[in-house]
Amino acid sequence: MNPVIEFVVAALILLGAAFALLGSIGLARLPDFFTRLHGPTKATTLGVGAMVLASAVYFTAMPDQISLHEIAVIMFLFITAPVSASLLAKAALHRNTVLPNRNEDNPDT
Amino acid sequence: MLSVAIQTGFVMIGLAMLLNLWRLLKGPDILDRILALDTLNINAIALLVLFGIHAASTVYFEAALLLAAVGFVATTALSKFLLRGDIIE
Numbered sequence: 001m002n003p004v005i006e007f008v009v010a011a012l013i014l015l016g017a018a019f020a021l022l023g024s025i026g027l028a029r030l031p032d033f034f035t036r037l038h039g040p041t042k043a044t045t046l047g048v049g050a051m052v053l054a055s056a057v058y059f060t061a062m063p064d065q066i067s068l069h070e071i072a073v074i075m076f077l078f079i080t081a082p083v084s085a086s087l088l089a090k091a092a093l094h095r096n097t098v099l100p101n102r103n104e105d106n107p108d109t
Numbered sequence: 110m111l112s113v114a115i116q117t118g119f120v121m122i123g124l125a126m127l128l129n130l131w132r133l134l135k136g137p138d139i140l141d142r143i144l145a146l147d148t149l150n151i152n153a154i155a156l157l158v159l160f161g162i163h164a165a166s167t168v169y170f171e172a173a174l175l176l177a178a179v180g181f182v183a184t185t186a187l188s189k190f191l192l193r194g195d196i197i198e
Contacts, residue, residue, distance in 0.1 A: 009114075011114075020121065021122070021128075024125035024128040024148060027145065027148055028129075040147075047155060048151055048158070051118075055158050076177050076181075077151070083181075087188040088144060088188045091140060091189075095138075095191065
């Protein structure tokens with residue numbers, strides 16, 4: 001395989017895996033539900049996007065093959081991720097999730 | 110170079126899924142568990158695509174697409190149920 005294409009695929013895979021890991025660290029470490037919602041919904045979608053793009057580049061570089069149906073996965077994820085995040089945020093507002101007091105000295109802020 | 114990147118990617122996504130499992134077990138609210146399940150599902154999609162590159166087989170994209178569809182419906186149904194007490198009104 002062409003080394004340039006191999007480098008591009010490897011870089012996209014590492015980028016995607018790094019973003020997925022960062023999103024999950026955000027999910028595990030951030031203090032309350034809304035910040036936890038913010039972490040994975042952006043980072044993980046970009047992570048999967050880079051990963052799927054790597055796969056599209058890899059299979060298009062194979063002989064006699066053009067692979068574009070990974071784009072369907074990207075499109076579907078990019079459309080559905082904000083919808084499910086918005087529904088989760090709405091459900092959290094509806095359930096009156098208590099936010100922890102982040103500023104102990106001044107409780108009014 | 111590519112095989113090293115693929116192995117590293119497997120390890121990183123495995124770590125990410127372990128962190129999601131920790132959040133799924135810890136909670137504290139049910140919404141955190143739903144969010145952890147959603148993120149676990151998206152990481153599973155990434156793992157499937159990566160395994161497709163590793164195996165040099167195009168079979169895994171259909172599985173990834175199905176997983177994306179099922180995961181979206183599951184998350185939507187769960188949060189809709191929490192929001193309204195009913196899924197299809």
